Amino acid sequence: MADAYIYDAVRTPRGRGKNTGTLHEVTALSLATQVLENIRDRNNLDTSYVDDVVLGVVSPVGEQGSVIARTAVMNAGYAETTGGVQVNRFCASGLEAVNMAAAKVMSGEAGLAIGGGVESMSRVPMGSDGGAWPTDPQSAIKAYFVPQGVSADVIATKYGFSRDDVDAYAVESHQRAARAWAEGRFKKSVVAVRDQLGAVLLAHDETVRPKTDMQSLASLEPSFKMQGEMMPGFDAVIQQRYPEIEKVNHVHHAGNSSGIVDGSAGVLIGTKEMGERLGLKARARIRAMASIGSEPAIMLTGPEFVTAKALKKAGMDVKDIDLYELNEAFAAVVLRMMQALDIPHDKMNVNGGAIAMGHPLGATGAMILGTVLDELERSGKATALATLCVGAGMGTATIIERV
Numbered sequence: 001m002a003d004a005y006i007y008d009a010v011r012t013p014r015g016r017g018k019n020t021g022t023l024h025e026v027t028a029l030s031l032a033t034q035v036l037e038n039i040r041d042r043n044n045l046d047t048s049y050v051d052d053v054v055l056g057v058v059s060p061v062g063e064q065g066s067v068i069a070r071t072a073v074m075n076a077g078y079a080e081t082t083g084g085v086q087v088n089r090f091c092a093s094g095l096e097a098v099n100m101a102a103a104k105v106m107s108g109e110a111g112l113a114i115g116g117g118v119e120s121m122s123r124v125p126m127g128s129d130g131g132a133w134p135t136d137p138q139s140a141i142k143a144y145f146v147p148q149g150v151s152a153d154v155i156a157t158k159y160g161f162s163r164d165d166v167d168a169y170a171v172e173s174h175q176r177a178a179r180a181w182a183e184g185r186f187k188k189s190v191v192a193v194r195d196q197l198g199a200v201l202l203a204h205d206e207t208v209r210p211k212t213d214m215q216s217l218a219s220l221e222p223s224f225k226m227q228g229e230m231m232p233g234f235d236a237v238i239q240q241r242y243p244e245i246e247k248v249n250h251v252h253h254a255g256n257s258s259g260i261v262d263g264s265a266g267v268l269i270g271t272k273e274m275g276e277r278l279g280l281k282a283r284a285r286i287r288a289m290a291s292i293g294s295e296p297a298i299m300l301t302g303p304e305f306v307t308a309k310a311l312k313k314a315g316m317d318v319k320d321i322d323l324y325e326l327n328e329a330f331a332a333v334v335l336r337m338m339q340a341l342d343i344p345h346d347k348m349n350v351n352g353g354a355i356a357m358g359h360p361l362g363a364t365g366a367m368i369l370g371t372v373l374d375e376l377e378r379s380g381k382a383t384a385l386a387t388l389c390v391g392a393g394m395g396t397a398t399i400i401e402r403v
Contacts, residue, residue, distance in 0.1 A: 052113045220253040
């Protein structure tokens with residue numbers, strides 16, 4: 001098995017995922033195309049050496065359907081020999097795409113590949129692709145289906161996180177993201193999104209609110225209380241799975257949950273030999289990858305288990321990792337992982353996360369991997385682990401080592 005090296009990581013800024021957002025006029029195809037163009041141009045890349053492009057897309061319908069990865073490859077002017085495939089592992093799709101690209105390199109199928117993702121949530125709404133899991137009684141009843149927000153509230157209830165706990169975490173996310181932008185920590189990876197004439201539309205994440213504080217968050221009503229408590233409600237469903245919970249404490253709202261945004265990202269991965277042939281400088285080596293299934297009703301606890309699996313595969317311990325990135329789908333998800341694995345907050349999401357900057361579903365996994373790689377280089381640290389919670393109870397993780 002060959003080692004897989006990361007040679008570059010690129011992402012767009014994240015635009016507010018509404019029709020008033022700056023990137024609403026930009027299609028998913030254009031977002032993905034611009035990422036691929038930047039990877040090519042930044043690395044003076046002969047694209048005939050790129051064997052495949054794997055993109056995560058969580059709602060692969062309409063403008064985001066028909067294997068948008070291949071369409072973006074053609075649209076970006078890559079060699080016609082470069083393939084493209086889209087993959088959906090819900091919120092972990094972008095990281096799964098990177099892992100698939102890395103696996104192609106490790107196995108010898110590809111000498112050079114790109115993994116990443118794209119999601120235009122303002123143009124293709126979340127859930128547009130439907131699915132049996134939440135709607136077909138055969139699966140919904142068996143899995144004790146509840147919406148993710150209710151699952152997040154169950155995590156907070158079961159593991160003892162109060163409304164103040166989750167709000168305080170959200171405030172810190174905004175403060176860290178604002179500081180990172182002010183100090184230029186994202187400048188290595190973020191490329192501006194441009195319109196058809198080449199004018200810059202957006203060059204920064206659009207949803208960071210530096211002035212967020214406990215008082216402003218306290219005014220927000222819980223987002224999932226009605227879903228949980230209406231008759232018959234989802235609280236009753238999940239209490240059948242977790243009878244020890246007498247009452248669900250609904251603590252999550254728009255301010256301490258991930259934002260809906262548009263964006264795209266890509267990670268260039270290849271063998272050592274291919275990098276030397278093309279004059280590319282390796283930035284990190286992928287040390288281990290893992291995916292797991294976890295209990296589907298509580299749904300969002302997968303990161304702690306997949307982290308343990310990835311660490312075991314790498315022959316490492318929790319303390320061997322210098323930096324952690326966990327997608328901030330909901331504040332309680334991150335608080336639980338830190339609690340379960342005894343990870344200090346100063347190692348977790350040090351530049352903020354999706355609560356501040358948003359979660360473009362198919363792209364986020366690739367984005368956070370690039371973010372933590374940049375931070376390893378900036379801080380002079382050596383190892384990092386990126387992971388995400390996943391719908392229907394799953395987890396995906398990747399460990400990288402700076403070279």
